[in-house]
Amino acid sequence: MTYNRTGLWCVTLAILLLTGCANGPRSETIIIPSKEENHTVDEERRPFQVKTIYRLPDSxxxxxxxxxxxxxxxxxxxxEEASRSEGLSLQFQRLSAPYESVETLQAVGNNAxxxxxxxxxxxISGVAKSAEGASLKLITYPSGEEEMVEATTDSTQQLLFEQPTWSADSQYVSYLVMEEGRRLASIGVYDTQAEKAKVYRLKGFDMAGIPIKAKISDDGRMMLIVLDQSSNGRIVAMGTINGSVIEFQYEHEIGSDQIDWLNHDQFVFQGMEGTLYEYDRRNQELSILLERADSFEFSQDRKYIAYSLNGKDTLYAGKLQGKNILHAEPIYHGIIPSDMYWxxxxxxxxxxxxKTYVKPRVVKEAKPMDLRPFIIEFE
Structure with a gap:
């Protein structure tokens, strides 16, 4: 692989943003990759050559x-699994290569x-409901051992019915907690290694908003929070965990709830009109990774990305290097992905x-066969 001498060129844009966690106007530096950048790819060493596509069983x-x-x-x-004695019940099931049949692991209670x-x-994390409220539930695979976690720290706190979110290294689980007498929710974190939970209040955020999602960094020191501001849309806010509070340092409008950490200092989010941004808190630099993104998913080592683009029914894969996506290639046509897992x-x-774009008003009428789970295996 070779690069031309042009490399990257940078455009610095002064954007005045009035935010709830700042005292006044501020500027952001946005790094835009050059459209003239050329990368020579050895066709015999293309990183994403599709070997096999496995269609999962219709069942x-x-x-x-x-x-x-x-x-x-x-x-x-x-x-769902049907039985004569119990009717329909939820089951954890496993599919192994070549993905032609399923293996039932264990039943799941109706309260989770x-x-x-x-x-x-x-x-596997989940939320278990009872007459007393909601509790965090952890199920170990493959043993199936279940553990009910004390996710709150005192009787005034209540776990909200929202999906808990794992850190990329699988050590921390983040979730939302509502405290009596408080308008905003707090953020709870359970450390699976220390087997302890802690609840953090939000500090330095004055703008009205309801937290709906939180994700902690692998080092347990930084937090990303998606806040719904009703008619004003949604924002992603980045904060530092300091003692018993999360101190906000940065926020930006978002176009979807897709957020992810690249490492302890950098995170990625989808802005308005589908622009995929990377923010680096070390130098407060905002970079554009991709235009017109519809959905994206990073590999666990954060070296590769799968994504789709607005207006196209094609799935792409590329290599993430610095502030660029290299060797991006179409790997499947005729799909609008909703979930992707490396x-x-x-x-x-x-x-x-x-399979195809459908208008929002008819999404609920789509037939089950319109949903097409499959596995792409690369060379």
Missing amino acids: ITDQGELLGWATPESVIGLF MYHHLSPDGKT SPDHNRLLVNGR
């Missing part, structure tokens, strides 16, 4: 959801919801989506 597409990869070659899902598989494939060794991509 799993009707009811349920795919949770992600348990191992480099097996995925886990939550699906919002299940999410940790990135390392070892733990295998731990980034040799496979699990995709769930819709």
Whole structure:
């Protein structure tokens, strides 16, 4: 691979932003990759050559959801299983290569919801409801051992019915907590290694907004929070965990709830009109990774990205290097992805989506077969 001498050129834009966590106007530096940049690719060493596409069994597409990869070659899902004695019940099921049949792992109680598989494939989180409220539930794979976690720290706090979010290294689970007498929710974090929970209040945020999603960095020191501002749309806010509070340092309008950490200092989010941004808190630099993005998903090592573009029913994959996506290639046509999961060794991509664009008013009328889960295996 060679680069031309032009390299990257940078355009600095002074953007005055009035934010709730700043005392006045400020500027941002936005780095835009050069459109003239050329990369010579050795055709014999293309990083994303599709080897096999596995269509998952039709039986799993009707009811349920795919949770992600348990191992480099097996995925886990939550699906309805019919029995004569109990009728329909939810079951954790596993599909292993060549993905032609399912294996039932264990039943799931009707009082649990919002299940999410940790990135390392070892733990499934969920929210269990009872007469007393909601509790954080962790299920260890493959043993099936269940643990009810004390997610709050005192009796005035209540876990909200929102999907908990894992850190990329699978150590932390972030969730939302409502405290009596407080208008804004607090952010709870459970440390699976220390087996302790802590609740953090939000500091330095005066603008009205309701937290709907939170994601902690791998070092346990930084937090990303998506806040819904009703008619004003949504923003992503970045804060530092300091003692018992999260101090906000940066915020930006977003076009979707897709947010992710690249490392302890950099995170990625989708701005308005689909622009995929990377923000670096070390130098307060905002860079454009991709224009017109519709959805995206990073590999677990943060070296590769799968994404789709607005107005196109094509799935792409590329290599993330610095502030650029290199060697991006179409890997599948005729799909609008809704969920994507890279295998731990980034040799496979699990995709769930819709075959063609449909208008919002008829989405609920779409037939189950319009949803097409499949696995792309690369050379």
